[in-house]
Amino acid sequence: MADAHTAHHPGHHSGSSHGSVGSYLTGFVISVLLTAAAFGIVIAHGFSPAGTLAAIAVLAIVQVFVHLVFFLHMNSSSEQRWNVMAFAFTIMTVFILILGTLFIMHDTAINMMSR
Template identity: 60%
Template sequence: MSAHSIHEEDSHGSLGSYLAGFVLAVVLTAASFWLVLHGGFPRETALLGLAVLAAVQIVVHLVFFLHMNTSSTQRWNVTAFGFTVLTVLIVIVGTLWVMHNVTMQMMSR
């Protein structure tokens, strides 16, 4: 058993998939810069657009560079990633909720 036999069944991508991921990442980054530098959108719309572009770019990186998919060999990686996302969302939403409640309590005085 060689040191590399554990990962022989895993697909590590091809040059075409890496190029497609790179082009998509560059296009999404350029779109984000254009959205900010154009300045023709209201602040809320620009922030929402940046959030959507960031989420799409995260998915592009996960699929094309980290090779995460729904195959049975990736199930534990996807589960761990889902748990991480859920934990981060709980921390962020909880922090915002606490900060909002503190602000409301201080404004009432």
């Protein structure tokens, strides 16, 4: 007797979109290229330290979007709207948390040095 949660019914869609093998391979190749580019930037010493950090940050942001699109299948379709909104809320919360922490640490350091 098959479990109702694991049984596969032809034509039954659970609302989630699954990528094709080609889509996964495309995402994998782009991810490998972005990772190799980041290693290449560091190994080549072609930028200043600040330029290297900025280049790696840009590559990391692009890598995040590649993963979101090719592996997590997030897009602007109506099925994904709640997932995109939840992701945006998470990003906003993390951004506020990091900025608040940096502000508090900086303010504390300034106040401790002045006394």
